[in-house]
Every structure is written in structure tokens, then in C-alpha cells.
Amino acid sequence: MSAPEPIIDHGHGDSRLLVRSPYTTSFAHMGEVYVYHDLYGYILKMSPDLLAFLDEFKAPIRPDEVCRKHANSFEEQTPESFVGIFLQFGCLIKPDHDQVNDLWEMIPVRGRWNVWQREKDGGLTFYCAWGDNPLTKLTLTPDEARVWWSIDGEKTLRAIQFDEQVPPEVVLGVVKKLGHHSVQALKLSALGLRFYKKRPQMKPQYLTSTMPYRPYVPGADGVLGELPKALEDYFSPEGYYRGEIEDADQQFDHEETTLAHLFRIPHPALGGRTYGQAVIDALMKKERVPDGELKVLEIGGGLGFMAKAVVEALVAAGRKVTYHIMELSPVLAAAQRERTAGLPVTVHMGDVLKDAFPDTGYDLVLANEMIGDLMAVKLDHARFGLGQGEEVDDAKFQAGLAASGLAGELVKKYTVPIGDAPDPFYLNIGAWQLAERLFGVMKPGATAWITEYGELGKWPVLSTHLDHPELSIHFGHLTVVARELGFETDYDFVMDLIDMRRDLEGLQTTRSYFRALTALLAERGITLEKVGYTREMFVELLGDKVQPGEIGEIAFDRIEDRLMGLVPHEFKAILLKKPVTVEA
Ligand SMILES: C[S@@+](CC[C@H](N)C(=O)[O-])C[C@H]1O[C@@H](n2cnc3c(N)ncnc32)[C@H](O)[C@@H]1O
Numbered sequence: 268m269s270a271p272e273p274i275i276d277h278g279h280g281d282s283r284l285l286v287r288s289p290y291t292t293s294f295a296h297m298g299e300v301y302v303y304h305d306l307y308g309y310i311l312k313m314s315p316d317l318l319a320f321l322d323e324f325k326a327p328i329r330p331d332e333v334c335r336k337h338a339n340s341f342e343e344q345t346p347e348s349f350v351g352i353f354l355q356f357g358c359l360i361k362p363d364h365d366q367v368n369d370l371w372e373m374i375p376v377r378g379r380w381n382v383w384q385r386e387k388d389g390g391l392t393f394y395c396a397w398g399d400n401p402l403t404k405l406t407l408t409p410d411e412a413r414v415w416w417s418i419d420g421e422k423t424l425r426a427i428q429f430d431e432q433v434p435p436e437v438v439l440g441v442v443k444k445l446g447h448h449s450v451q452a453l454k455l456s457a458l459g460l461r462f463y464k465k466r467p468q469m470k471p472q473y474l475t476s477t478m479p480y481r482p483y484v485p486g487a488d489g490v491l492g493e494l495p496k497a498l499e500d501y502f503s504p505e506g507y508y509r510g511e512i513e514d515a516d517q518q519f520d521h522e523e524t525t526l527a528h529l530f531r532i533p534h535p536a537l538g539g540r541t542y543g544q545a546v547i548d549a550l551m552k553k554e555r556v557p558d559g560e561l562k563v564l565e566i567g568g569g570l571g572f573m574a575k576a577v578v579e580a581l582v583a584a585g586r587k588v589t590y591h592i593m594e595l596s597p598v599l600a601a602a603q604r605e606r607t608a609g610l611p612v613t614v615h616m617g618d619v620l621k622d623a624f625p626d627t628g629y630d631l632v633l634a635n636e637m638i639g640d641l642m643a644v645k646l647d648h649a650r651f652g653l654g655q656g657e658e659v660d661d662a663k664f665q666a667g668l669a670a671s672g673l674a675g676e677l678v679k680k681y682t683v684p685i686g687d688a689p690d691p692f693y694l695n696i697g698a699w700q701l702a703e704r705l706f707g708v709m710k711p712g713a714t715a716w717i718t719e720y721g722e723l724g725k726w727p728v729l730s731t732h733l734d735h736p737e738l739s740i741h742f743g744h745l746t747v748v749a750r751e752l753g754f755e756t757d758y759d760f761v762m763d764l765i766d767m768r769r770d771l772e773g774l775q776t777t778r779s780y781f782r783a784l785t786a787l788l789a790e791r792g793i794t795l796e797k798v799g800y801t802r803e804m805f806v807e808l809l810g811d812k813v814q815p816g817e818i819g820e821i822a823f824d825r826i827e828d829r830l831m832g833l834v835p836h837e838f839k840a841i842l843l844k845k846p847v848t849v850e851a
Contacts, residue, residue, distance in 0.1 A: 284327040285350070285359045290366060292448050293318055295483035302358055303478045305447045306366055308378065308454030309356045310473045316340060321353060327362040367439050371425040373455040375418045375442065379475055380776075381452045382783040384818045391415060395450050396782035398479035403449050407441065414441040418453070420460035451477055479779045525636040526718075526761060526838055529799035529831055531572040536768045536801065536826055543576025545765035546716060550631070551584070553757075555714040555842065557630050560587045564629045564708070566619045566701070567637030568592040569599060571606030577633065578610045591625045593617050620700050627708040632715035634701065636838070638745075639719045639737045641697025643727065644674040648690040659686065681751040683744050693727040695740050699748040706752050706845060715843040717745075718761050722839065742841055754843040761838040762827060769827035769836075774800040776831045787818060799830045 290305040300318045302311045313321075320340065323333045334346040341349070353359040357366055382394040389409035396402045407415060410433045417427045428438045445453035454474050463470040530542035537545045550556050561581060568574050574592055581588045590612045594600040603614045615625040619634075620641060648654040650670060652663030668675035674696050678685060681699070685692070698719075705715050721727070721740030728739045746756050762769060776784070785795045791812045800808065802823050827836045 281327075281329070282361075283329050283331075284362055285324055285330050285354075286327040286362045287321055287324040288358055288360045288366060291321075291358050293483045294448075294478055294480040296480035300483060301478060301480065303448045304357055306370065306442060306455065307357055307373075308446055308451065308473055309358075310476055310478055311352075311356060311358070317349060320346065320349060321358060324359055330359075367443065370439065370442060370455060371428075372423050373457065374421065374423050374459050375427070376420050376454050376456045376460060376474055377418055378445075378452045378454055378477065380477060380780040380783075381820050382780060382787055382818075383452075383820070384787060385816070389413075393445070393450055393452055394783040394787045395452075395779075396786060397449070397451065397477065397779045398481060400449070400481070402783065402786045405444055405450055407444070408437075410437050411441045411444070414438055415445070420456075448478055448482075477777070477779065479777075524797055524832060525569065526833060526835060527573050527635050528569065528797060529833065531570075531576070532798055534799060535803070536771050536773075536799065537765060538768075541572070541576045542765065543573045544580045545767075546573070546633070546635075547577055547580040547584070549764040549766070550714065550716065553714075553842070555631070555844070556581070556584075556586070557712060561589070561630045562626065562628055562710075563588060563590045563631045563633065564624065564626075565590065565592045566632070566634040567640070568594050568603045568614070569635075571603035571612075573633065573635055574603060574607050574612050575610060578607070578612060591615060593619050593622075593625065595619070620697055620704070624704070624708045628710050629708055630710055630713050632705055632709060632713070632717075634715065634717045636718055636720070638695065638698040638701060638717060638740060639721075641695070641701060643693050643695050643697060643738045644671075645691055645693050646671060646674065646688075647692070648688070651685070653686065653688065654690060677748070681748045683747050689726055693729070693738055695727055695738060695744065698740060698745050702745065702749045702752055702754070702843060705843065706754065709845045711845055712847045713845050716840060717843065718838055718840040720837050720839075722837075723758060739837075740839075742839055745841055749841070749843050753846065755846060757840075757842040757844075759840055759842075760836060761840045762835050764840055767826070767835065769825065771826050772802045772823040773826035773830035774802075774805050775822045775824050775829050778832060781831070788813075797831060799826065801826070 288304070292303050292305060294301040294303060300313055300315050302313065302318065302321065303309070304311075320333070320337055323336070324330075330347075330350045334350065337346040340346060350359065360366060383391050384394075385391055386406065389412055391407045391412040393405045393407075394402065395405065410431075413431045414427055414433060414437060417431050422430070424438050424442065428435055431438075442453060442455070444450065446455070456471070456474055527542045530537060530545070533539045533541055540548065547556065563577065563581075565574055565577075571592075574590060578588050578590050588611055590607075590610070592600075592603055592612065592614045594603060594614055594616060595618050597616065600614045600616055603612070607614075613625070617623070617625075651667035652660045668679050671678075674694050677683065677696055677699055678694070683694070683699075685694075698717075701717075702715075709715065719740045720737075721742050723742045723746070725739065725741065727741050730737050730739070742758055746758065749756050761767075781795070781797070788795050788809075793808060793810075793812055795808070798804075805821070805823075828834060
């Protein structure tokens with residue numbers, strides 16, 4: 268009998284050994300883990316068990332030993348196939364091999380969302396604030412900056428070194444500095460960007476993606492450390508609003524910006540009006556604001572800007588107003604009280620789906636960009652016998668509804684069509700319940716203004732870029748429920764209802780970019796706010812404190828497509844009108 272072969276060999280003499288690249292870092296967000304490659308910029312999303320598999324290679328080890336141990340770890344794929352993928356993406360390498368020496372034929376490509384300023388000596392300082400990580404600054408020497416300016420998305424590193432006549436270690440130093448996950452200003456591509464001009468769908472995603480999540484270090488001995496909360500644990504997110512908001516302004520400037528927040532100041536795209544004023548104009552134009560005294564209910568009032576603007580617009584139009592806000596977050600409720608002090612506004616703490624409304628007989632209800640925060644459920648085809656053939660087995664479908672609790676009850680009660688659902692699928696049942704509850708407290712003839720990110724015929728999509736998950740709204744479903752309840756419904760683009768000028772150009776940001784640019788400008792005494800800057804507003808903000816070309820990269824786009832981090836054309840409104848004569 269021969270002696271067992273050693274599993275781990277620290278002698279590095281065995282050519283069969285592989286090790287995890289020291290240039291890889293792990294990140295986690297909402298139950299998902301990612302590996303970022305600090306030289307190439309690759310971003311690999313994977314399950315925690317696959318990361319644990321990669322982590323088996325913390326010290327040099329023979330891959331066949333690891334594969335044997337994990338022979339049954341992955342359902343459909345073999346562990347060997349994952350070794351192949353990790354080799355391909357430079358996550359596994361031979362021990363003592365420095366990958367930086369492999370890069371000369373790669374083409375450096377600039378990452379997105381860089382913030383930098385030119386230094387007087389010809390150097391360049393990058394400002395980086397990915398996700399919640401603290402701001403870091405990184406300065407390139409004048410020689411290194413020449414390498415940066417030479418990057419055109421077509422030339423290899425070798426060609427750049429030849430063109431700029433800088434020592435090789437300067438070029439490699441730039442890749443190490445700018446490719447690092449704390450900076451993410453540079454990615455390496457096998458092909459020049461020209462190749463993708465006519466084939467954008469072939470462009471690898473990592474070239475334009477960024478990694479804003481928190482680093483994640485698995486525990487000792489390959490045991491995974493505590494993962495950030497999985498997605499399912501967030502449903503419903505109302506727990507988030509009740510407890511987790513600590514700083515009200517921070518919430519809207521960084522965590523979650525709304526159109527109402529970007530347009531809280533008089534804005535050129537609204538002809539000098541604020542969002543709240545524009546909403547009232549839209550409702551008046553549609554004759555949805557009855558004459559005489561008005562009782563208004565706002566649900567989820569954010570920082571109170573909308574309440575203030577709406578009350579002031581109504582008073583200016585000669586109306587007497589009583590305005591109630593129903594708010595779940597104590598921190599936001601306090602901000603609303605402060606902002607509306609002296610106005611006829613009362614803030615009531617409560618959960619709009621569970622607690623009693625402050626009153627009844629409302630003439631107007633406003634629920635602006637809040638229904639995406641209400642409860643949703645995730646369901647799948649199997650429980651309804653969907654997607655298995657042409658015909659749905661009605662008995663199985665009904666049994667599925669009966670086993671789906673409140674969601675099943677509501678689908679049945681309102682005949683919500685779910686036959687074309689993807690698998691799995693989400694139902695915005697909190698929004699449906701809100702419509703149910705509102706019907707009881709609205710006066711006949713009253714209107715509810717409900718806006719959110721979503722579409723009439725598109726199934727809810729989960730966005731995970733925030734610090735809590737949010738779903739888009741299937742407005743078609745909400746329309747079905749609302750009509751069944753007896754409401755008349757109108758559906759439209761928010762930007763059309765508020766008469767937003769679509770063609771102006773607005774500043775483009777992401778959350779991380781906004782933080783970095785805010786820090787850079789603050790050093791020059793400029794306060795960047797989370798408002799929808801047009802090109803002119805931004806130029807005015809900089810004044811003479813920044814010379815043209817001194818800072819970058821500042822990008823503008825048509826505001827209907829992108830404004831700060833939002834895509835205005837994705838926001839829709841459904842207006843629910845309670846008929847004057849309600850059928851018995
Ligand atoms: C995304 S913010 C929108 C704020 C504001 N309407 C705007 O458009 O800027 C969502 C608001 O709804 C509130 N909210 C979330 N769930 C709620 C619930 N179940 N009941 C009452 N308010 C809720 C939040 O606290 C917050 O004020």
C-alpha cells in the first residue's frame with residue numbers, strides 16, 4: 268500500500284499546485300458574493316459555496332484534491348469546471364507567479380464614474396468612495412498620469428509604454444494602482460473597444476460595471492463568515508423604514524433619491540416650479556382638485572418637501588387645506604414636522620397597511636414613490652402548475668392559490684392575471700392592499716396620485732443597488748385591482764403629467780460617484796447637493812472655483828434618460844378616482 272499523497276504542499280515545488288490569486292478580493296451584498304480581480308477588473312458573481320470552494324486554494328494545493336472533496340458540492344456542474352473558470356479569470360494561479368507580468372498585451376480601458384483633479388505638477392488625484400467605504404484619494408505622479416492620458420481603449424500596455432517612453436514598472440504600477448478595487452478607474456480588455464462599437468451586446472459586462480459593495484472575508488478554515496442579510500429576509504421592507512433610517516437627509520441624498528427630491532427646488536425643467544407645485548398643476552389641469560376646503564392625505568412623506576410645496580401651491584390657489592401625513596419612519600416624521608412647521612400639516616406615525624388612517628373623507632391622496640416599499644411576495648410556477656404545457660390544470664392552479672396565503676386570496680378576489688408570469692415572479696400585494704384601504708377613506712369624486720418606478724405590462728423587477736431591495740411596480744396588476752374595487756384609473760408617465768422638459772441635459776451620477784465628487788468639490792468650498800443639476804446649474808455651481816478641464820469626469824445626458832442616479836422616464840403615475848356615485 269502506498270502512502271497517501273499530501274493534500275497541501277507548502278514547498279511550492281509541485282507543478283500541479285494552484286493557489287488563489289492575491290489580486291482577488293471578495294465582496295458581499297444581500298446574500299450574494301462576488302470576487303473582484305484587482306488587475307483585470309473582472310467581477311464574478313457566485314454563490315457562497317463556490318467562494319468557499321475558491322477559498323480552499325488559500326494556500327497552494329492540488330486542484331484534484333479539492334475537487335475530490337467537493338465532488339458532490341454542486342448540483343449540475345463538476346468542481347473541475349469551476350477550477351477551469353477560475354483559471355480563465357485569473358482567480359487561480361500557479362504559486363509564486365506574479366500575474367502582473369502577464370499583462371503587456373492587454374488593452375487598458377478606463378472604468379466608468381471616475382472622479383479626478385489635475386495637480387499643478389502634471390499629476391492626477393483620483394477621489395474614490397465606493398459604496399459605503401470611506402473616501403480614498405490616490406495620486407498619480409506626472410509620469411503615471413501620462414500613462415493614464417495615453418489610454419485610448421485600443422493600445423496595449425506595451426504600446427503605451429513604447430509611446431510614452433516611461434519605465435515598464437511605471438506602466439505596471441498604474442495598472443496596480445488604478446485597477447485596485449478601491450479605485451476601479453481601469454480595466455483590462457483582451458480586445459480594443461472598437462471591436463464592440465458595432466457589437467455592444469458582446470461587450471463583457473465587467474468593462475462597464477463597478478463594485479460598490481462591502482468587502483467580505485470568509486471565516487477561518489474555509490467557513491464562511493456572516494453574510495449580509497439575504498434578499499428574502501427583507502420582504503417586506505417596511506421593517507427597514509420602521510427601524511433602520513438613522514439620518515433623514517442622508518437617506519434621500521445617498522440611499523434613496525426620488526424625482527420629488529431632485530426637483531424639490533424650483534427647476535428649469537419644470538418651468539421654474541418645484542415637483543410638488545407641478546403635481547398640483549397636473550391635478551388641477553385634470554380637474555382633480557375640488558373647489559372649497561380640502562382634506563389631503565400624504566402617505567410616506569420623505570423629508571416633507573412635497574407636503575410643504577403642495578400646501579403652499581393649494582393655499583396660493585385660494586384653497587383652505589387640512590393636510591395629514593402618514594409616515595412609518597420616526598426619523599422622517601421628525602423631518603416632516605420641522606419642514607412643515609407653521610403650515611396646516613399634521614404628521615401621524617403609522618403603517619399605511621396596518622394602522623388606522625388619521626381620518627376619512629379625503630379629497631386628495633398622495634403616495635409618491637412609496638408603493639415600491641410596500642410588501643411583495645415571491646412565488647414560483649411549480650406551486651400553480653404553470654408553464655408545464657399549453658393548458659393550465661385548474662385544480663392545481665386553485666390549490667396553488669389556496670396555498671399562497673394573502674397573495675393567493677388577492678389574486679383570486681381581483682382576478683389578477685398571472686398566467687404569463689416569469690418563474691419565479693413577484694406580486695406587489697402591498698400596493699394592492701393600499702388601493703383597497705384607500706377606497707374606504709376617500710370621498711366620492713376624490714383622486715389618489717400614486718407614482719413609482721414600473722410599467723403597465725412588465726413583471727416586477729428587483730433592484731438591489733440600494734441598501735434594501737426594492738421592486739418595480741406592475742401597474743397592469745394594480746389597475747386590475749383598482750378597477751375591481753370600483754376606481755376609475757388613469758396611467759401616464761410622471762414626466763409628462765408634470766410637464767417636465769425632456770430635452771434639457773442633466774448631470775449623471777451614481778451613489779458612489781456622487782460621494783466622491785461631493786468630497787472633491789467640498790475641498791474647493793463648493794457644496795454639491797442632491798438636486799437635478801442641469802448643465803447650466805452645474806456650471807453656475809462651480810463658478811470660478813474650478814477651471815475648465817481641471818476636474819473630471821463630468822457627464823451630462825438628456826434628463827428624460829438619466830438625471831443624477833435616476834431614469835425619469837421609468838417613473839409612472841396611476842391616478843385612482845373614486846366615482847361620485849359608487850355602485851351599491
Ligand atoms: C422612497 S420614500 C418617498 C418619499 C417621498 N414621497 C418622495 O417622493 O420623495 C418612501 C416613503 O414612504 C415611507 N413608508 C414606507 N413604508 C411605509 C408604510 N408601510 N407606511 C407609511 N409610510 C411608509 C418611508 O418612510 C418614506 O417616507
